[in-house]
Amino acid sequence: MLTEVTGLILRSVNVGESDRLITVFTKEMGNVTAMVKGARSLRNKNMPSTQQYCYSSIILYKKGDKLWVRESNLIEGFFGIRESLDRLGLAGYIVEVLSEVTTAEPDAELLRLSLNCLYAISSGKYPLEKIKAAFEIRALSIIGFMPEVLSCRDCHKSSSDFFFDIMGGNIQCRACRDDYILKNPIIDPASTESRIVTLLSEGARTALAYLVHCPQERLFSFSVSDEDMKLVSNACEEYLVNQLERSFKSLDFYKEVRH
Numbered sequence: 007m008l009t010e011v012t013g014l015i016l017r018s019v020n021v022g023e024s025d026r027l028i029t030v031f032t033k034e035m036g037n038v039t040a041m042v043k044g045a046r047s048l049r050n051k052n053m054p055s056t057q058q059y060c061y062s063s064i065i066l067y068k069k070g071d072k073l074w075v076r077e078s079n080l081i082e083g084f085f086g087i088r089e090s091l092d093r094l095g096l097a098g099y100i101v102e103v104l105s106e107v108t109t110a111e112p113d114a115e116l117l118r119l120s121l122n123c124l125y126a127i128s129s130g131k132y133p134l135e136k137i138k139a140a141f142e143i144r145a146l147s148i149i150g151f152m153p154e155v156l157s158c159r160d161c162h163k164s165s166s167d168f169f170f171d172i173m174g175g176n177i178q179c180r181a182c183r184d185d186y187i188l189k190n191p192i193i194d195p196a197s198t199e200s201r202i203v204t205l206l207s208e209g210a211r212t213a214l215a216y217l218v219h220c221p222q223e224r225l226f227s228f229s230v231s232d233e234d235m236k237l238v239s240n241a242c243e244e245y246l247v248n249q250l251e252r253s254f255k256s257l258d259f260y261k262e263v264r265h
């Protein structure tokens with residue numbers, strides 16, 4: 007039986023002499039793995055549309071216990087991604103995170119976010135820091151880790167300096183945090199037992215809340231000072247790495263080539 011899907015190629019691994027094993031985040035079936043026969047030959051019609059970062063329509067069939075690609079057609083290649091190492095690094099990080107969080111359940115919103123971010127990288131229209139932070143916090147929000155960043159968890163104030171509790175996924179204003187530390191003297195800020203917190207200025211908190219709650223098509227249309235952007239970047243990255251409880255090789259690579 008043939009099944010038609012559309013999806014983003016997250017990984018493409020060479021197998022044997024000329025075949026390819028692809029991992030695709032599809033609109034219809036979530037994360038799918040399939041073999042592409044002869045895909046590394048330049049003459050193969052499936053070669054250009056089964057490479058990493060391609061968004062393609064794919065016809066699958068089942069043989070034995072494996073899925074195979076009968077035919078594939080490129081919808082969007084995001085070719086601008088390959089124009090610089092830092093663009094490639096960020097795209098690599100996005101697909102590595104997707105490989106970690108996608109399942110056999112479809113997730114149209116997460117797929118749309120991923121395509122928007124890859125398009126933004128490829129177009130060169132937005133700073134990579136903005137795209138990275140937006141992807142991190144929004145992807146986590148979509149998969150069930152939406153942080154509460156609209157106001158202080160204790161007094162519900164929305165203007166102040168804030169501390170973002172990375173593990174708890176909420177924020178505390180400076181006054182409430184001082185009060186909390188006073189009442190819980192056992193919490194030594196230097197100890198590894200203390201929760202991971204990152205500082206958010208008022209501007210950084212506003213930007214973070216925007217990234218979590220804005221309509222997706224307006225995701226990169228926010229303005230923030232360079233200083234506040236650094237706080238946002240740090241908060242989003244810490245949140246992703248700690249909530250998913252793992253490190254990402256591609257993130258290390260991105261940071262290496264970005265500086």
Ligand SMILES: [Zn+2]
Pocket residue numbers: 158159160161162163178179180181182183
């Ligand atoms: Zn407060």
